[in-house]
Amino acid sequence: xxxxxxxxxxxxxxxxxxxxxxxxxxxxxxxxxxxxxxxxxxxxxxxxxxxxxxxxxxxxxxxxxxxxxxxxxxxxxxxxxxxxxxxxxxxxxxxxxxxxxxxxxxxx
Numbered sequence: 001x002x003x004x005x006x007x008x009x010x011x012x013x014x015x016x017x018x019x020x021x022x023x024x025x026x027x028x029x030x031x032x033x034x035x036x037x038x039x040x041x042x043x044x045x046x047x048x049x050x051x052x053x054x055x056x057x058x059x060x061x062x063x064x065x066x067x068x069x070x071x072x073x074x075x076x077x078x079x080x081x082x083x084x085x086x087x088x089x090x091x092x093x094x095x096x097x098x099x100x101x102x103x104x105x106x107x108x
Contacts, residue, residue, distance in 0.1 A: 025097070030068040032099040033090075038066045040084045040101040054083035 041051050041062075048062040055062075056079050057072075064070035065080075072080065081088040086101035 027068065029092070029097040029099070030071050032097055033071065034066050034068040036088075036099040036101055037062075037080060037084070040086055040103075041066075043103075044084065051080075051083055055079040 037051075041048070046054075048066070049059040052059040052062045055076070057076060061070065061072075065072055077088055081101065084101055086103045089098075089100045089102060091098045
C-alpha cells in the first residue's frame with residue numbers, strides 16, 4: 001500500500017492503548033522534574049557541574065536528569081533539594097503531575 005494511504009490509529013477510529021497512555025504520563029512527570037531542577041539551578045546561577053559538586057552525582061547525571069533521560073532515586077532527590085536550597089514538592093493526581101522547588105527563606 002502506498003504511504004499516502006496509510007492511516008494513523010486515530011484516523012482509523014482507534015483509541016490510545018492504556019499502556020501508551022501510562023508511558024506518556026511517566027514521560028510528562030520526568031519532564032516536570034527536569035524543568036523544575038533546571039529552573040531552580042538557573043535561579044541560583046549554578047552550572048550543572050556546580051550542582052553536581054553540591055549534590056554528589058556527576059555533571060553527566062545532572063544533564064540526563066534535566067534532559068528527562070534519567071529519573072533520580074529518592075535519596076538523590078533529597079540531595080538535589082538540599083543542594084538547591086529548596087523543598088521539593090511532587091503532586092500526583094489521576095491526570096496531572098506537578099513538580100516544584102520552593103526556595104528556603106533565609107533568616108534576616
